[in-house]
Amino acid sequence: xxxxxxxxxxxxxxSIDTIFPAFTQLEQRLHADPVAIxxxxxxxxxxxxxxxxxHGPLSDAWGRRRVILGGLVLFIGASIGCALSRDLSTxxxxxxxxxxxxxxxxxxxxxxxxxLFHGHDAQRLMSQVSMIFxxxxxxxxxxxxxxxxxxxxxxxxxxxxxxxxxxxxxxTIFALPETHLPAARTPLHAGRLLRDYRRIGLSPRFLRLxxxxxxxxxxxxxxxxxxxxMVMQHLRLGEGxxxxxxxxxxxxxxxxxxxxxxxxxxATPKVQVRLGYWLILLSAVSNLAYTLSVAxxxxxxxxxxxxxxxxxxxxxxxxxxxxxxxxxxxxxxLASSLQMFVQLMINTMVAGVVSPLLSDSPLHLAxxxxxxxxxxxxxxxxxxxxxxxxxxxxxxxPTPAAGA
Numbered sequence: 001x002x003x004x005x006x007x008x009x010x011x012x013x014x015s016i017d018t019i020f021p022a023f024t025q026l027e028q029r030l031h032a033d034p035v036a037i038x039x040x041x042x043x044x045x046x047x048x049x050x051x052x053x054x055h056g057p058l059s060d061a062w063g064r065r066r067v068i069l070g071g072l073v074l075f076i077g078a079s080i081g082c083a084l085s086r087d088l089s090t091x092x093x094x095x096x097x098x099x100x101x102x103x104x105x106x107x108x109x110x111x112x113x114x115x116l117f118h119g120h121d122a123q124r125l126m127s128q129v130s131m132i133f134x135x136x137x138x139x140x141x142x143x144x145x146x147x148x149x150x151x152x153x154x155x156x157x158x159x160x161x162x163x164x165x166x167x168x169x170x171x172t173i174f175a176l177p178e179t180h181l182p183a184a185r186t187p188l189h190a191g192r193l194l195r196d197y198r199r200i201g202l203s204p205r206f207l208r209l210x211x212x213x214x215x216x217x218x219x220x221x222x223x224x225x226x227x228x229x230m231v232m233q234h235l236r237l238g239e240g241x242x243x244x245x246x247x248x249x250x251x252x253x254x255x256x257x258x259x260x261x262x263x264x265x266x267a268t269p270k271v272q273v274r275l276g277y278w279l280i281l282l283s284a285v286s287n288l289a290y291t292l293s294v295a296x297x298x299x300x301x302x303x304x305x306x307x308x309x310x311x312x313x314x315x316x317x318x319x320x321x322x323x324x325x326x327x328x329x330x331x332x333x334l335a336s337s338l339q340m341f342v343q344l345m346i347n348t349m350v351a352g353v354v355s356p357l358l359s360d361s362p363l364h365l366a367x368x369x370x371x372x373x374x375x376x377x378x379x380x381x382x383x384x385x386x387x388x389x390x391x392x393x394x395x396x397x398p399t400p401a402a403g404a
Contacts, residue, residue, distance in 0.1 A: 004175055006129045007168055008068060010136035011075065012048065015161060016041055016224075017140035017246070018147075022154040023228045028153065030088045030277060035356060041225065042091050042352035047099030049344030053197070055107040056337030061188035064108050064115070064333075065178045066199050071104025072169040076162055083158035105168075107340045111333040114325050115179035120265040126171060126318040127261030135254060141242035148239065185320065188332060193334075200328050201338045208383040210342040212322040216280065216376030218346050219369040220309050225351040226359040233345030234297055234362050242300045248307040256314015270384070271320040271391045277377050279312030284370040291363045303367075309369065346399070 019026070019040065026037050059067040078101060081094035113125050147156045200206055223230060223245065231237050231245050256276065263272055287305035291297060321339065326337040350372075356362040 001116075002124070004171055005105075005109040005125075007061070007171065008109050009129060010105075011072075011161070012102040012106055013136040013167060014164060015044060015075075015079075015102050017227075018144035018157050018358070019100045019154070020141045020227050021145040021148055021242060022157060024232075024239065025148065025154050030091070032088050036088060038351070038356060040091060040215055041350060042097050042355055043079065044095045044102075045348040047096040047343055048103050049099075049348055051100045052103045052107055052337050052340040054103045055340075055360060056111060056333030056335070057186075057188065057193055057196075058333075059108045059111060059180065060136075060331055060333040063178050063182075063185065064112050064180045065172070065176055068104055068108050068172055068176065069169065071101045071108075072165055072172065073155060073308035073403055075104075076165045076169065079158050079161040079165065083155040083162065085155075086339075087131040103340060103344070107336050108333065110321060110325060111338045112179050114322070114332045122322055124261045124264045126322060127257045127264065135250065139246075141246055142240075145208065145240040145242060153246075181388045186334075196328075196331060196334055197338065200331070200335055203327065204386070205383065206324060206335075206338065207328055208299045208379050208386070209320055209324050210339045211341070212379040212383065213317060213324075214343045214346040214376070215372050215379065217313055217343065218350050219280070219284075219372035219376070220249060220253070220306065220313055221347050221350050222358070222365060222369050222372065223306055225347075225355040226365060229359040230362075230365070234300060235302060236296075237299075241325075245303060248303040249310050252310025253314040253317075254313075256311040256316075257304075257318065258314075259315055260315050260318045263315075269323075273316050273319055273380065276312040276315035277380070279308050279315070280373050280377070282306075282310065283309035284366075284373050287366040288363075288370060291366045297362045305366075309373065352382040 023034070023037050026032065026040070027034060030037075055067060055071070075098060078094050078097035082091055082098065085091040085094060087144070103224045109129065113122055113129065117125055143160065144157050147160060148154065150156065227242060227245055231242050232239070235244065237242075237244055256279075260272060283305045285310065290301055290305065294301075325332050325335045354368055358368045
């Protein structure tokens with residue numbers, strides 16, 4: 001189950017990261033400048049984020065399995081469209097369609113985990129899925145580089161995505177049971193759905209927890225979004241050398257997820273999150289110190305701080321994800337959708353605005369990552385302080401019934 005859920009979560013990151021090595025070729029073949037090519041990531045993330053608001057509620061109403069299968073079919077069609085595109089406008093259109101469908105695996109998959117498991121068991125499975133899922137962004141640009149090395153050109157990357165999604169479709173048909181039975185489903189009514197979005201999405205606890213996860217991951221994602229510039233300009237490596245950035249980055253996330261699963265039931269969630277943020281602090285300080293101390297950054301020293309930040313994020317993520325889903329036990333799909341929406345809107349801002357502004361300098365990237373880490377930590381501290389204050393409030397005694 002963990003392997004299948006991780007695979008379903010992987011095709012979203014694969015769609016982002018496999019094309020990074022092809023940016024230079026896309027500029028040449030489509031006659032576009034680097035900023036325009038960067039929008040192939042931004043528009044994908046934008047529609048991924050907007051549609052993430054729908055995946056969860058649809059699965060609450062129609063069942064998890066049906067929504068996952070529909071999303072996979074749409075993703076396969078969109079990937080075929082990308083492979084056949086011959087101009088940037090057409091490519092952006094099909095990238096948007098990829099974004100519409102790609103979030104279904106990770107969003108509905110989290111709800112599946114919570115349907116099946118509770119407490120420490122849910123944390124362990126979430127950590128296993130995160131650990132396997134974390135491999136995707138590390139190997140995707142490597143695979144992209146290998147595919148380009150065949151000489152077949154950038155469309156081969158999208159044909160690879162067609163094949164990967166088709167395998168997932170077959171596996172889902174035969175191996176994924178329906179975990180959200182009809183008796184537990186929530187009817188899909190627009191008015192009620194909007195009220196539920198407002199009730200959960202504007203609750204202070206949701207905003208603090210989702211914001212803490214979103215901004216903390218933003219510090220890591222800034223380097224993922226800036227990968228072409230970071231690898232080929234700042235580190236002065238080639239198209240086939242993206243592993244120098246992605247293996248430490250995603251290796252840290254994977255290690256953190258592994259540690260989180262091992263610590264489930266042995267350490268409190270608060271202790272795990274505290275340890276994660278200590279690692280993130282070490283990451284930020286070492287990153288700034290290194291970039292300030294050298295004229296030219298190089299591997300491995302430039303990526304060690306990113307590894308530490310990824311490890312801290314991997315420790316934190318399962319705790320925050322489950323905390324958000326538990327805010328709405330009867331509407332786990334909707335809560336998962338809202339959490340992903342917050343995360344993806346932050347990622348979209350990072351890829352479309354922050355990365356182009358800061359990627360000109362390793363120091364600017366280090367400062368930007370530190371700012372995101374700090375924002376995430378402050379939101380977590382706010383949540384912990386609010387929780388302690390509420391837990392100290394006296395509980396009012398029930399009023400005796402008349403005539404008692």
